[in-house]
Structure formats: structure tokens, C-alpha cells
Amino acid sequence: MESTKRLATPSDDEGDNTDTRKRVRWNNGSDSSAATPVEEASSLDEGDGSKIFAAVTGCHGRVGGVYFNPGSGALYLMGDTIDGSHFDLVRMFLEQIKADVCLVSSRADEHLIAFCQEFMELSGGQCQVRPHKEFVPHKGQAKLQQLDLLARLPQTEFDNSDGVVPSGVPRNVNDFVDSRRNLENDPNTQRVYAAIRLLNFGADEAPLCLSSAAALLEQLLRVQATEELDETQNHLGALRINNIEILSLNQVMHVNADALASLQVFDDENHASIHSDKTKEGHSLFQLLNHTSTHMGRALLRRWCLRPSLSITTITARHAAIECFALAENKNSVSSIRTNLSGLCQVPKTMALLRTGRGKLSEWRGVAKFAYHVNLLKDTVRELRNCENIGAVDQLLKALDDVDTEETGALVNMVIDWGESQNNQRVCVNPGVDEALDEKKRIYNGLDDLLVHVARQVSQNMPEGYTSELNVLYFPQLGYLIRIPTPSGWTTNKDFEQISEWNFQFESEKNLYYKSQQMLAEDLDMHVGDIHSYIADREIEIMEETLGRVLKYDKAIITACEAAADVDCLLSLTFASWLHGWIKPEMTEENVLEIRGGIHPLQSLLVPTFVPNDAHLVGGQGLGIDNDVNDTKSIMICTGANACGKSVYLKQNALIPFMAQIGCFVPAQSARLGIVDKIFTRLQTKEGVSKLQSAFMIDLAQVSLALRNCTARSLIILDEFGKGSLSTDGAGLFAGVINQLLKRGNNCPKVFASTHFHELFTRGLILPELPISYTYMKVLLNSNVAQEGERQAEITYLFKVTPGLCLDSYAAQCATMYGINKRIVERARLVSTILSRNEIGLLLDEDMPQEQMDELEVQAAICQRFASWEMSADDDIGVKDRLREVLGKGTN
Template identity: 35%
Template sequence: MQSLAAKLTFDLTSSGEVLVSLYSSLLDQIRTQEMAAFKQPQKRRQSSGQNSSRNTRGRAPSVATSTRSDTTSGSRYAASRRSSAGSSRSQASNHATPTPGARLERSASVASSRTFNGISERQAATEPPSDGLGLDEDNLSEVIMAVNMLPRGLVGCAYYVARDEKLYFMEDVKIGGPDVIDALKLFIDPTVVLVSSKCVDEVFNRLDPETRNARASVDGRSGDQTRLPYLLECRPNAEFGYEAARNKLVNLRMGQPTGPKVTFVVPGDIVAHEDISTNLEGGFAGRQGQLLRLAGWINMESRITVGCAGAVLSYLQRRRVTTYLPGDKAAASMFRVGTVEMFSLSGSMFVNADTLLSLQITSTECHPNAQNQGPASRGWSSGGSKEGLSVYGLFHYFARTSQGRLLLRQYFLRPSLNRAVIDERLDTISVLLRPDNASLFDQLGEMLSKIKNIRLVTANLRKGISSGLTKSRSVSTSVWPTLREFVFYSLLLYDHMTELAGGEGLAIRAKILQRFEKQQLAAVGTLITVVVDFEATREQRRTVVLAGVDGELDEIKRTYDGIESLLHEVTNHIAGNVPAELNAKINVIFFPQIGFLIACPVEADTGAGVFEGPINDPWEKMFVTEVSAYYKNSNMGELDERFGDIYGRICDKEIEIVQELGERILEYEEALHDVSDICGELDSLVALAKGAKQHNFVRPRLTDENIIKIKGGRHPLQELTVPSFVANDTYLVGGAGTEPGAAPFINHSPQPGHDGSVSEGPSMVLMTGPNYSGKSVYLKQVAIIVYMAHIGCYVPADAAKIGLTDKILTRISTRESVSRIQSAFMIDLQQISVALSLATRRSLLIIDEFGKGTESNDGAGLAAGVFEHLLQRDAESPKVLGATHFHEIFEAGFLQPRPSLSFAHMEVRMDTQASQVDDQITYLYNYRPERSTSSFGTICAAMNGIEPSIIEKADQLLLLASKGADLVEVCAELPGAELAELEDAETIAREFLATEINECQPRKLVDDLVTLASSTDGAS
């Protein structure tokens, strides 16, 4: 008997003829199936009680002949439900005998860490749909971070990415602080955050500002978690212990057993002889051996970080215990730690939450569909929120794969300081946007849209979920079509990348050509194509094996198809014993797991069948439906004994074959994951290229010089909301440094300022001018252009030369909240304090109207002090863009002119003769050097509906203030009407005092006073 393994086995290192044949066959079969999808399917023939030749694929139920239930798993529960509803499927006669084949042979080279836990499809029929792809997508989306900070500022952090099965460590930060916690939170973007119960209070305040000093319970979670973008848990400090964490790491089994096997045992290690052979699978035996192995990957001396890793591993173990029953082998595939790696923040630009919010890099808003609204977190809800108006939002919808969208978001949250990485991305975008690659560029997006996240597929395959078919999920989204489509379009993508004009030096092209194992991909596609019958799978909604794969299975199917004619003869035989006067229509039906049954009509009065067998041999009633009663007799018993549950045997046999197919596919798991990750990287780069083309961005020039030179810069979001946008230039030069090697994150950079490569220019530009003239938009657009350049993305400008910038620090927006005890001005001070403490000569500071939240003299003094402090750094001065309305700091000479300080304003045009207030000022939004002397605040007030009398009074006070008048004295002067009233009152009082009350009559005195008051009122 010819085996399938013999048919599929070929030498992967032999000549390429076999590969080309298999590859061509795979392409032809997939193209044929895709073309057939557009054609109208033929109508199925209905059974009419006659013998008809049919195959085992789905057919309509028959009344006159035997039927079998349309169940995908063959479970007794599913069969009984369908049988009670009268939904059955008719049997078919024999068809042509296919070429016999043998079952799939299991490969002996399957790695021990790659297991395939088969789950019977007959059992899967009773499982809820939520055990399919949806739950695994949530699990794979989780990022668990543990962080701890000691009172002296020692910070450690470890996090686990479920999608990559990697546990990441960082070096302990010796002199850290709460700002490091914020940076880690933004860098990792976790879904779960674990903190120690003995962690300093400031960490809790940063992770959950609303609770402040209120701690979460040790074994529970803090209150209302829906207000946070992650799940915050406070765990006992014992889970962060160094020794316990080291023991957990020692027990991990990671990597593949390659190379020589070494037994490393020291005194104190108790290892039995049988344990040595087991531990050899990991390469070393014994505790010390495993510690040596770990020390080759991570720094075990970072005690705080190692303790955080132990807390992460404890959390993963708790999740496994609560998800699976004890002894379930599938638990090993959930949250498995495949590798450990070190990570560092030094290779990324430092940005905090204030910067991301102020520049609108990312923005999450509530989903407009009320049914999809929920917590904005991947781990909680896949559709609870949507991307709002943001810089990332300009690109993310161009990404076609889930892994590509995830990587693209990481690009925007982690701007790089590695020029090689940035230039690689920019070079790729440049090649993709070449005119001669236009057609190929469009095809790449279409091909990438067909490539799914293969890590999710293999995760389900390891658990034995091979179909994933439900009422709401079609066969096209199950494992086998997804894998076959992935292989096809990956190979197609390989061919297209070879045709990419000008792409010879691209890193992504080299990855595809070198790491796309065409032979292995073709082998995976061929395995699936020659085993799975996709047409029958679509009809029967379960994985069906093609004819010719297994001879025993083919024989059972032929017998099953031939039962129909046999049942027709048995039906005629039984019907002959039924009295003719009953005129009863008797059928013989087969139900999986129930067997062969006699069906006859039911009497409406009694609820029993019209005929229940001869008196000497009565039939045994099995069950009754609304229209039929089902019985067994000796003939049915003979059929049951001869054929048994033949449909169940077919399902069981196909399940075994499919399970072995899955084991064979998992041999190529690492290659498939590698291809999937590379496709995600290409997808993110294609999204950046499409966004650049859509919005007319240009390539920036990255340089080691500490300079920002932008020509025709634009704000990428503002220009989408206005009919026309006025572009402006920017020129800033940071400090040259006081010593060689002043930029530690640039190993190869020439020192600017020492070789004359950097031109002279200001390190600080202060902008003044009217409100609503575009100052804030200008400040933000410069910061956004610098930010996008470090992502490796094209920028909104005519040209841009950007020096590497280690930090972008902003004081633009104030995030006030009733849960924060700080006032708006105190929040402004905290932002400035962070900026001043972190800024280096390579940093960019954006300061917009600092000091406006307090008394004007104090605010002006603080603003002048901050600007003067930054200017006095000289060679270590950062690049600063500021805006202020405190003109007194210039007029009083608090900021002396110097080459490093420049002034500018946004141009406006005044027309004092205009009758309408709106026509008195025209905003031109043009960047102009020199300082503006007025903010035109009263005109802005008039344009926004303030009363004219208020505007007039304000203008008078401004004029007097400009002349140096005492405003207190001016405001103390009384108006003319009030002054006349006081004079009248004084006249009445004096007349009253001059009257001799004792000498006159009281009545006459009152009349005289009234007369005097009347005459005074009349005179006034």
C-alpha cells in the first residue's frame, strides 16, 4: 500500500525540479479554486427514493431512502438533536475506487517543544464557539509587565509578549525615578501591569493616578479597571523575590536541543540517573548548568529585574491553572516562554505621555458603534475603541495584517536613534515610491491583505483546533485554508520582491530572499493540498480528507456510500410485511452513533406509529418526533452489527489523519513564524510608504549634526482640517558639546562644532504675536516633523535636515483632572521641571506660553528665568522653540540679545479703518523674524463676541498702561454722573446742617427739605 509520506517525501537539498513541480501544482490548484468561487455552484440533486450515485459530500435529505445526519463531529449529542428535528442525510451508492493510500507517517524529528495536542472533532462539536480563534487572539495580544522601584530609585522591569513567546529583561536602572516608569509604560504598552506591594508610592501614583495612595488588595485587582488602558495588580512582595525568580527561570526549557549534550553537576545538586537524560534535552543538567545557560542570554546580576521576571512567570502560571484542568497537556502551549532577551531604552527617543498627547501622535476615542464600546485595551475588548485624529492614524489603516499594524504602532511609540535602522526604512519607502514600481506597489498591498497572523494559526494547531468552523465563521477562516493561502501569497510575494526595481540593497528584500524557505513553504502547501478536500470541508463544515490518502478510509467511505442501495432493498422487504390497508410509508434511515432505524408516520390521536411491527416480532420504539416514530427490529440489529457506526469510524479516521497532518506542519513552525514576522515588517513599511504618497510627504535627511533645518514645513493634521495651509521654515542649531564623545548614543558621529560642519544659528527661537496667529501650530509641526523623521517615515515638508534628537520634551497642554491634587499651574511647573532635568544638547524643547497660570509678574519672571537658564548652558544648550505673551521680559531687558537667541512672530495685517472688527486684522500665518510688540488681545475678544463697552474700557487701560500711568489711581476716578450725584447729596446735607431745628416748626422743615431735593433733582 502506497503511503502518503512516500508520495510527499522529497529531498529538500536536491535539484529544484521537484520544487518547481510542487510549487507550480500548488499555484494551479489555488488559482483554479479561486476562479471556481466566482462561478454559480451547481444545484444539488434531491433524493426521490430511487438509487442514485452520489459521493460522500453534502446532499439534501431523502424521505424515500435512508439518510444520515448532517453533523460535523459525529457526537451523540449533535446526532440526537439533528435526528429529533428530522434533519437527516441520504446515503449514496458506490463510486469509482480511487488509488489506495496509507495514512500520514509521523516524523521522528518533531522538536519536543513543538507538540500537537489533538482534540477530537467529535468532542469539539459540543464545545462553545468561544474556544476557537477569538479567545486565542486575546491571549496572544497580551503584554504582561512587572515593574519594581526601591526607595533609592533603583528600577527593574521585565515583560512578556504572548504573541512572540518572549520574556524581556532590562538592566537595573541605578538612578531612576517615576519618569522611568512612565517611559517603560509607553515603551512596552502593556495590557497587564504587576507591581510589588512594597513598591514606593510614586509608582502607584504614576500607574493609577486616580487611586493615588490607595493600594489594590494583595490577591485582587484595583476597583474599576475599565478606566485604565491596562489591568493593574498589586502582588505580594514575595513574588518579586530574587531567589524564587531564579528558581523559576532555571526550570524554564527554552530553545532547541542542538549541539553536544553536556551534563553539568556540582556538589549539592541531587540528580537521579534518569533525570540526567531528561535534562539533557535542554543542553545542560543541574541547577548551575541552567544558570550558566541563562547567564549567556540575560544579566542575572540585575536582581530587581530578575525578581520582576519571577512575578511575570507566577502570573502566567496562575492564568494557566485557572484556564485548564490539572493534567491537561494543552496548558503547556498557553503563555509558553520560548526565549528570553534583553532590552534597553537607550536605542529609542525618550518621549513621555505629555509629548504624545500634545503632539497627537496617537489618540484613542470611543467607538461610534455602541455595541463595540468598552475598555480601550487589547486584552479587554478587540473593538472597544478606535484610533482618532492622530499622526499614527494617518498610516495605520494602510496596514493590511495584524502583525503589521502592531509593528507600525511600535514604530510610532518607539522612535529610533539608530541611523542605520532609520535609513533602512527610508530607503525602503523611497524604492517603493519609485514610478517604475507603481504597479508592484499596489500589488503588494493586495497580497499582504491575504496573509494572516500565522502565530495564531499554529497556536490553534498545537491545541488541535484544525477547523474552527462555527455558524459565524466560514471555512475560509479555518486553519487549513489560512495556511494554504499564507503559503501561496508568501511565495508570490517572494517572486514579486525579486522584481522590485532598485531594491537590491534593501534590508527587507534581503530578509525575504534569504529567510523565505521556498522549499519548506511549498512542502507545507503541498501537504495541505493533497490531504484536505476543501470542497467537501466547506459543505460538511468539518475537515474532510481527500480520496487516495488512506486506503482503509477509502474503503470505509465506499461502504458508506453503498449503504443507500442496501437500505432501499431492506425498506422494500420491511414494507412488504406492513398491511396494505394502513397505507403507511416506511423508511429505513441511518443516524451516526444511533445506527439503523425504521421510520413510519405517527398517528395524530395516539402519538404512536401507525404500525409497530408484527405481533410475534414487535418493533422496539427508540424515539418519536412530530411526524415520525423510529423503531429497531432484528433486521436493524443485523445491520448495526455488520456496519456499526460507520460514519463515526470515518470521522475518527479523518481526525487521526488530520492530527498527523498538523504534526507534520508543526515541523515547519519556526519557518512559518519567521515568514509571518517578515511579512508584518514589510506591511508596516508599505503602510508608511502609502501614507507618504497619500499626504505628499518627502524624505528627511538624517544627520549627526545637532541641527533642525526645515523648508516648507507643514502640520500633518492641521492641513487636513483647513482649505489651505501656509508652510513655514525652521532653523535651529543645538549646542556643539564641551568634550569629544558628548553624544553617547552615537558611536560613529563626528563632533559638530569642532570641524566646522555645523553652521552658526540660534539654539532658541522665541515667538510672539497675536492670539490665533498660528504660533502653537508652528511649534507642534516642528516637533512632529522631528518625531516622524526618527520613526523612519517621510515628513510633511518640502525638505528637511534633521539631526539625531534624543528627547522631545513639551510644555504645551495641561492635563487637568479632579483626581489630581495639582493645580493647572503646578502641572505646568512639573512639566518644565522634567524638561529641564532631562534635557541634553541633543534634545528638543517645546515651551508654549509657560507662566500664564499665575500672577502676571510671577509668570513673566519664571518664563524669563527658564529661558535664561537654557541659554546659559552654552555648548550644552538644547534646541528650544518657545512662545510667550510676556512682552515685558523683552522690554525690560531680562533676555539680552545674543547669537543663540532669535525672535520671530507670525505675520498679520492690520486695517484700523475697517468698520467691522473681523476686517481689522488679517492672519497671514507666515513665519517672520523679529519680535511682535502686541498680542492684539482686544481685537480677538471683539471677534469672539465680547461687549464693545468692555473692549473700549480695555483699550483705554492698555493705552494708559503703555504711558506708565498708575492704573490703581485711574481706576479709582469716578465717572461724571456719580460725581454729580455726590455733589447733590453734599448740598442737601449742608442745608440740613445749617437749619435751626429748635426755632422752626418740624412740618415746615420737612417741606423745605423736600423742596430743596426736588429743585436739586430738577437742576441735575
């Protein structure tokens, strides 16, 4: 005879799964981690599979858009802005947010629709043309006002710093929910409050932006309803939008996707595993700078690299923070801060899950871990020396002080029994929190003995054949049942009801289940009851109470995490700057780019020795500008041998100001930099079967983008522009672009260019009196003669930038270095020399070597014999024999 309590399905026949059957999940979730409260919580990354949705519409030359970032829960609004016919602004918007799905109104400009469809197809995303009735401004305004973020009233929070809860504070979940409902559910108050809040974003003056918001929010609702399959969540208040921000593209540097790829700011590589379709960061500037400790920090650093700042105040503040963190006396403190930052999980997403009732044990563990590490973080941040005026540090301390982590951490650890929760795969409450719950748990733990006693009483009145295998079980929601094996021959309900004293309930594959008044089932149901369900329900109520007390710090926790992410990025830049020996640049309001001893941050890691070079340009120094200082030019043209390092030099001169405006130190001996508002490049041509453009057309598109959008503070990099066409056409295009930029006068941008079109200077396409700085990459020619059968380099690259022009590309020497046949190289030199002198007729008059003359005579005789061959059907000689005669090989 066996008697025990069981929480499994009735079909379970074995008795060794009792612990598994006793599980009741919190929020129907499971957690298999065995971590302690201060160990790693759920790994919530921005790459969690959530898609980034964007919506764009436009007409009559104006565009507006919005996008939602699921990682941060922020909704970004791009106000109505004038854009050109090429939609450069929309391109930059989509490139920087990396949208997975873009919604466009069916009544938008047809060229805008075509542009978005083409762009999303090339980027691997999806463009959906939605009905125009979804893009309505007043609908967007109404939907925004219904968001919980805008409609929710601020709540009066009691001071609980001493740990004593006032008597008027609700102590159970029902009172807590009622108090929130009474406070927030006045529709008129909600509407007025939301309308006032919405005015802060200036959206009432941006109908296109509001139209896009209406379509985007409608799409998010559809997606949420599909994913969650929960009708109760199908309303705007249930959307997990934590913040609304204005996307100000005029406050950040404009860098398009081509420039980011050409400068290797990002480099996505396929994952090493063939079973994964994810990508990883390759050898790139971001990979070089990324030493962040948190997911939010990594996402923020990526945004900094996508959108460098144009504010000198912001840039210099970041430089000052890096300078402070790099001090020797702060080394230990910085190390401790990075360690404690690594203990912070992605708390905003954790809080969002808890707020919507979808939190599991891992989320509660994340809250406890957050409180633990924040307490340590406060102490270590205060140990920093000479950081009194560092804004990021002050903001972090203030944000951390606003979160009562001692109360939050103590509350969560006091309420949750981590060991039992881990074993039961649900959130369980500690003993001592609720007396009634403790009593129910005591009864539940002693239920085995009670059921054994009841089973013995029942077995006394049973036939002897049943008593040995009789079990008394407890099933949640079903109550207390007797289980016996199904006797052989019993197949119908009539057979099952042969035991008259028992009431048949149901059958499983091998067993029958009964209730009996003899086993006092009614008394058990009445006095003991469905005890497990009661325990689970009461624990949910207690956790709801605890959640309410934790959520009062919701905004403060998110603010603290954002401040911590900011410090995390600065510490990452500090570590990268210290590791590579970079220096603090001098930022100035002047439109100048002055670099001494600059190096390429990526290329320098791949070679044993890197030669530093200087650069000096001043924007706005085009034609018609009086300038007494001879060396202040806006355009630099670099010439030199093939493979001498011109492209690397151009790239490093773009990367140094880019890094400075991120807030990082720069790889140079010194740097004096003005603000660069846009960077355009013609460095790299990405071809593919999906692009209906040739390489030359792609180059032209890149230069056209630069010419349309550049300003005096822009930086343009042109590396051998025009090489994809005829040399005459390419040289003409290059000269035309340079002259057009110079004619802009004080609007002339800063330009670094390289070229091999020497006719630009020999034929006067670019006049020597133009305000252009000329440089070349120095090389050393080798005068030694190679021995017979050996190849010896005739040129040595010095990689040093020198003022002046170089009108020799040294292509022949390069060809010799890389193994091209010497005869071919010599012939190429001869032809090149003759063409450069416009003496092409010499190629016709030159004498052939005797060997070539003899060979030519033989070939001429063959042609003559073949031409004199009269073919006829009466010819006695076969065709093959005749061909041998023609070729002069005789017959067999």
C-alpha cells in the first residue's frame, strides 16, 4: 500500500516524480538557472530578435518619420523636414536606425515609395506600403496621447527610508490595484495631461511625423497581438514604450553607410558557426573601441559611432571624463567601477517585463543583483579623484542616490526564497513573510503523513486484492482521490462502478480514480482544501505587492541605468585610449583640421612599424577668399606611386576627427580640430548583382551626394575618383569636381583627394595658382641591378607625406615587385614614355628584332599559300594533307 500527495496529471503512474509534479509556475514561466541573487541574471541583449520598425511619409518636398527601438523601449520622432529629390535625409535616417521594417503611406510621393522599397531591398529589410488611412495626423496625436507613458499621472510616493510602511498604504494586491485605478482612470484628466506632455515634443507642428506615428503604433499593436495572442494586451496602454525622444539629425554628424563602411567604423562578419545566421564585429573601429561592460553601454557606444556629436560642450565633457578616468590614482577605482557595471543586467527590459506581469525568477534575480551592485558602485564612484566637475560622474551619483537600492534589495531578498524558487521553477516566498501562508505550507509539507493515515483507514474495508496497491493522491484543483490499478476485464463504466462505496471519477491508461466518503474526502476538501493552489495564489498576491513597491522606483532605476551606460562608454573609450597611447585633441570653434603625427588606428595594428604623418586644412578657403597665410588651404591633393599608402593616409585624416567627435582620444602626437558636420567618401565601391549600377556609376553617386550636401564644415575624401572610365573623361571629372568646390568660396569644404591623373597638372586642367595644397608619398628608388634569374625590388616605400607633386606612378617598378615578366614591364615603360610625349607615331616606325621579322615572314607565307588554295571536289589530295602543305609541314 502506498499513500502520498501528487500534483501530476492523472496519467502519471510512477511515484518518483513527486517534486516535478509539485511545480506551479509563476506567470507560466520556467527558469533553469541555478545562479544566486548576486550572480548573472537573464542575458538580455539588444540583439534579442526584436525587429526595429520605422514609418516614413512625405509630400511636396517634406518628409517626416518615426521609429521604435525595442531594446531601449524608446519611440523616436523625426520632425517634418525639407528633403531633396534624392531623399538624402531619408537615406541617412534609415541607414542610422538600421530598420528591419519600413512603413510608407500609399499616398506618399511615388519617388519616395520607390526609394524606400529599393533601399530596404538592398539592406535586407522589408518595405510595406500601408493604406493612407493609417497615416492620419489626428489619429497619430490621439494614439500618442493614449500611451501609458503620456497618460499616466505622476503618483505621490510615501517616504519609506526608515523601512516602516504607513498604515494607510495598501498591504494586499487588491487594495494596491484599486488605489492605482482610482488615481489614474479619470479619462478627462488623462487626456489633458497627455496633451500637455505631447506639446513638449513639438509634434503638433509636424503633421507628417504624427501621420507616421499613427501607422507605426498601429503596426506595433498588430505585432504585439500576434506574438502574445492575448486580447487583454491589444491596446495602446499595453505597448512597452518607456520614452519618447526627438531625433535631431542637425545635432549629430552626418555619416552615410558608404562612409562608415569605407572607413571601417563597423565591419559585420558572418558567425564562425555554420549553424548560426548571426554576425559578429570584425576588425573595425567599433571593435577597437568597444570595451563596455553592459549591454546598454555597448548599444550606446554604437549610437555614438553612428551619430558623433556636433556639440563642443558635449565633446569636451567626454574628453575631460576620459582624462580624469585615465589618471594613475584612479586606476583601482576605475577597475572596480567596470567590475560593478558588468554586474548590471539590462534592467530597463527587466522592469518592462515585471511591469507587464511577464517577469520570471530571472527578472527578480536581476532586480536583486542590480541593487547589490549599485550599492557597491556608489562607494567606488565616490573614490574617484579629481572628478568633481565631470558631468557624467555627477549624473551617475545623483541617479544612483535617487534609487533606494537598500530598501529594494532588502525587500526582494526578504520576500523571495531563492533556493525553493530554483527547485520549484517559480517564484516562492520566504518563511516569515505571511503567517497564513506559512501555516498552509506547514500543512502541505505534512500532507504525506495525513494521506498515509487516511489510506490505512480506507484499506481496512477493502477486499484484500486491492489493498496492496491502493494509493491516496492529492491533485491540485481535483482534490483527494483513491487510485487502484485497473482490474483485468474491467472495460466499461459499469465495471468501474462495481465498488459501491466509492464514486468513480475518471480513468487513465492503467489506473482508476475514486472518491469515498469513508476516506473523509469531504472533510479533507473542506478543512485541508486545495492547499497547493492556495499557496500559489497567495504567493502571487505577495509578489504583486512587492512589485508595486519596487515599481515606485521604476523611472529612477531606468535613469540610473542610462547614466551607468554613459559612464560605461566613457570607461570603454578610456581603456582603448590608454591601451593604444592616444592623446586628447584640442577642440576649437575654428573650421580647421590640424594633425601632427597622425596614424591610422586600425592599419597601425597590422604592421610592425607605422609612419606618422601630418595634415593641415582650413575650411572655407576657396576662390575669392583673401588669405595672407599661404599654407591655409581647403583642398589637399596627394599623388605618388601605386601602393604607397595614399588611401590609408586619407582614411586616417577622416577617422581622427570622427573619433574626436565621438568623445574619444585620437591616434596622433597632437591634434587641433574644428567641428566636422558631415563626412563624405569616395573610397570603396560595393558592387553586386542586386545593384543595377556599374562601379563607375556608384562612384558618381557617392560624389554627387557629397556635392549636393556638403558645407564649409564638411570633410570629403576622394580616392582616385574617375579611374573607372577613360583616363581623359576621369581626369576631366576630377578636375571639374575640384574646381566646382573651389568656386564655392567661403563655403568650400575640406577635401583630401588622391589621383594618378598626371595630365591634370601637365595639361593645365588644374592650374598651379589655385589654392590647393599638393603633397606626395615619398619613395626611395633602388639603383642596384638584379642578378640573372633573381627579382629585386626597384622601389622602397617610405610612407612619408612630403609637400609637392609626384608625376610618376612607378607602375613599372610595382609590376616588377609583384612578378610581372621583365619584357612586358620594359615594353610598358617604352609605350608610356612615348604616349606622355604625344609621339605615338614612333610606335609605328620602330624596328623589329630579327627574330620577330623572321617569324612575321613565315606567317605571311602561310597566309599567301592559304589564299591561293583553290578548293574543288576533283582535288586528289585530301583536306588534311592540303592544310599541312599550307602550314609548311609537308605530307606523311
